[in-house]
Amino acid sequence: SRRRFLQATATGAGVVLAGQKATADVRRVGPWASQYGERSPFDKVNRTISGNLQHESETPQQALSGMITPSSLHYERHHAGVPTIRPEEHKLLIHGMVEEPKVFTLHDLLRFPQASRICFLECAGNGKHHFKSDEKTTPQRLCGLISQSEWSGVSLSSLLREVGVKKSGSWLLAEGSDACLLTRSIPMERALDDVLIAYAQNGEAVRPEQGYPLRLIVPGCEGSMNVKWLRRLEVSDQPFMTREETAKYSDPLKDGTVRQFSFVMDAKSIITQPAYPLQIEKGWHEIRGLAWSGRGQVAGVEVSDDNGSSWHQAQLQSPVLDKSCVRFGLLWKWDGKERLLTSRVIDSTGYTQPSARELIAIRGKQSLRYHNNTMTTWRVQSDGQVFYQRMD
Amino acid sequence: SRRRFLQATATGAGVVLAGQKATADVRRVGPWASQYGERSPFDKVNRTISGNLQHESETPQQALSGMITPSSLHYERHHAGVPTIRPEEHKLLIHGMVEEPKVFTLHDLLRFPQASRICFLECAGNGKHHFKSDEKTTPQRLCGLISQSEWSGVSLSSLLREVGVKKSGSWLLAEGSDACLLTRSIPMERALDDVLIAYAQNGEAVRPEQGYPLRLIVPGCEGSMNVKWLRRLEVSDQPFMTREETAKYSDPLKDGTVRQFSFVMDAKSIITQPAYPLQIEKGWHEIRGLAWSGRGQVAGVEVSDDNGSSWHQAQLQSPVLDKSCVRFGLLWKWDGKERLLTSRVIDSTGYTQPSARELIAIRGKQSLRYHNNTMTTWRVQSDGQVFYQRMD
Amino acid sequence: MPEKLGIGFVPSPELVKAWDTAIQPDGRGLPPGKGCVTDGQRIYVEQCQVCHGISGKGGQYDVLAGRLAENLFPFAAESGHPKTIGNYWPWATTLFDYIRRSMPLLTPGTLSDNDVYALSAYLLHLNELLPESACLDAASLPQIEMPANKRFVPDNRLETSAVR
Amino acid sequence: MPEKLGIGFVPSPELVKAWDTAIQPDGRGLPPGKGCVTDGQRIYVEQCQVCHGISGKGGQYDVLAGRLAENLFPFAAESGHPKTIGNYWPWATTLFDYIRRSMPLLTPGTLSDNDVYALSAYLLHLNELLPESACLDAASLPQIEMPANKRFVPDNRLETSAVR
């Protein structure tokens, strides 16, 4: 790229000697202000669409910075596509074991105190390609089902107070208004804690594919708990045992049991740079990546360049927030030798991200179709090419 | 809106009795995943374009939530429109009183440690319409030239270390590559503090109208210091006295002096809801707004509904960050009487936002074309209509 | 903050009735009506087989039928064993609830409650959990003992910081 | 972190020369060349007047010319007094720097350095700061004493939490 730079200078690229006649340096004004901005036409970073129904799209982790995911690149997982909802027709019904059932319009919800929080959403299936992928696999493919936004809306607890939950009410059903009317059960304890009914994502209305106009946000919990296009909450005295918490999203264990309601996402991290398909040069680089925990805050991230023999404390970007993704970095000099790069996160509860072998030993490899939070390893070859290194 | 709701229920709106034949309740799947998402077609919230060259656009504060402004709605102020820059051709030159001048490509910058921060940008002219506007004026018009993003890039101090600033180097010139090659001088002390060379905004590449591919971010300082399309930094032993820090953005004072380099934005707040053109009903509402300070953190916001006779502490959304906007809220019951709603912020340095009369008395009304951080008042009429109330 | 802000409306009984369709594991929520294995088979062949295969196997989408020996539960460690209603689903009520709200994939909401009882019965029959002569209604559906039911346990990870 | 990471390139002298065009208040950066009021008038009429008006007043965009009595500086309190080069600008070097980098609005970069000296001279003349016979070059431009220069003071707000 030194060559490219010298070329660019030589061929002008808008630059001329500041002589007496500088007419070659004419600069023309560009377009002025616009109503709703778009990204640069040179920015081609996209989600990758996957699944036999094109029901998923993966966030391009390796191309992003900081901790906010642009709403346009927030991962998707749909069970019946994206419904088209007119906001003035949308209603939220809260009923069941309550003193007084109520229905709220968006206008009503805007009158309640607004709460906002930055937190990640992660599909329980994030990591499902780990043990099926070859070395030419990107962070986007391996870990593209996590994204982070600032969500704003009403605390669910404010609305539950408004309807008056009966003593018997210990679970809540959340129902979407997509074609499949997706449902999930949520323990009341959790519902009264930090759950939001979000009408905004990164400042503006929640995006259509993220649940416009209303999405349930259950911080730290698997994506499908965060019911999109939310239309109904039903209070009951037991979980509803919906398909998405029995047949799916449950974890068969090696002892023959099935772990259910394992919706809190364990701590995970991944190096997003350098990673396949980059080729790096010798010298200084920042090894960068993402770390998060559904159990609490990221306490620290360690990076190894020797397959876990030694670990180095990475820097965390700030702020580090509860149930929130953080970008980490470690300044690292590559000496041209083959290296295995790995990261692991430790969260505020003391939980440490396991290696693939460790978690396979505990849960079984097939169990890790969901809730696979194992470490990811990248192999830097001596020619600088970086490849995914399976460790199962 | 009760009427509208009952209507919607009566006419069906997709809802039928759950009888033996539920065929009227057919729900069709929507479109599946996409590469780069768009907002709902029903979301019509836009920037308003203003200025005789259409050189500005204002953020729709009253329609937004939380503290992140969507990049597509970040305010704009251009001096020569938006240039089209090919990222692979863009370079950043650092020279002048340095040991070794250097030029960096975007690829080079990505190798440095990445820093991110959430901070506001505010045009020095935010508030210039205060004393010229009639009662039918929105928060967007009065206060649309402030927005907030997460900015990611390289610490300027990392790059200055790379070139080695000479002892004599006490100021820095930043130059954009827009048609007018906009320049601003920055004191070295500040440049070594918390200044960023940002290549990312809210996770993805900086938007074209915000400086793609590189923008200088000087947290807490007036917009034009945050030079867009940054191509050059020159170290010198004195400020350059560019047009934007002499003829413009300076503050003539009543004692006949002109305050220069007054780029730190004083603390300000504004109620964004209820505000013109809303009409509210009796009962509970949240009075909401934005507060910030370029001097440090927001320490508290107070709201008055009686023209400043009594003040009530508002709630701040979290996190509250340094030189960062925060959304505040106060639950408030409107009794149907005429009310004057005002907010004022106090920052971590003890600075309190002044009233219009106070600041006019100190600086003079014409001085407040720039750096007008006075309080904004809204009049709630007894019919619930809300209007802007000039207080000069 | 006061106890209640008085925002929002009391819903019409029609709205609650139309939306209050979730079925609970004890059978609460199940509607009147009835359906038999043989009817279910007819509807399945017409409306479901194209995606889920003949007799619930070999289709492009989820495998619905198939049992394993009583003591075999290989889903944690081995691949190649599809999770089916018969070998993995803990509650029969989930079947009624899910089919009624979500299937057929492209036109959910078109089945009558009788159809859904019939399809549930047929799928349970394919999983060797009902005889071919069986019919299901609100009383009998929740009675069905699902082989995997006893295996489901609540999350126990959060009691410790160890990896589980 | 090591002192230097060794990232980035040493720029070519051509690049630095082409971009190193900012003028400092002491005149550093001013290029060779020269221009006179009369030339400046000709260029102004052709290229600037359409936007800035005849003799720097009454155009659609910024008013460039106009003086006030020596002790009049009404910009804080009164409206209706345009800030001009003559009554508000603290440095003459700013004029050369700004015109060369930014004007004419739609085609900046088309003026020669001689043109810019001439336009600076003409605008200073319009502001009664140079006689009609004057010419400007790198030596003389920084010598011009601007009436408002003495008024400019650095920011003093941050010393206190009081409003200033």
Ligand code: HEC
């Ligand atoms: C056009 C394709 C299609 C048709 C027709 C269809 N299904 Fe499905 N079915 C699917 C897909 C795809 C899924 C998985 C959906 C998901 O995971 O969100 C599914 C899931 C299911 C499941 C849950 C399986 C599991 O293990 O979780 C059941 C039960 C089911 N379908 C029953 C039916 C019945 C009964 C019919 C007919 C009335 C039917 N399906 C028609 C495509 C179809």
Ligand code: HEC
């Ligand atoms: C097509 C319109 C147009 C033309 C032609 C034009 N200007 Fe300007 N000029 C402007 C505008 C608009 C501004 C304000 C730009 C801004 O604030 O970013 C301006 C600003 C200026 C200023 C700064 C005024 C101040 O008070 O800050 C000077 C000096 C100036 N022009 C000189 C010139 C000269 C000399 C020419 C001819 C060589 C010229 N202009 C041609 C539109 C024009």
Ligand SMILES: [Ca+2]
């Ligand atoms: Ca590299």
Ligand SMILES: [Ca+2]
């Ligand atoms: Ca209202």
Ligand SMILES: [Ca+2]
């Ligand atoms: Ca019910």
Ligand SMILES: [Ca+2]
């Ligand atoms: Ca299945």
Ligand SMILES: [Ca+2]
């Ligand atoms: Ca220079």
Ligand SMILES: [Ca+2]
């Ligand atoms: Ca002017």
Ligand SMILES: [Co+2]
């Ligand atoms: Co090491």
Ligand SMILES: [Co+2]
């Ligand atoms: Co009061």
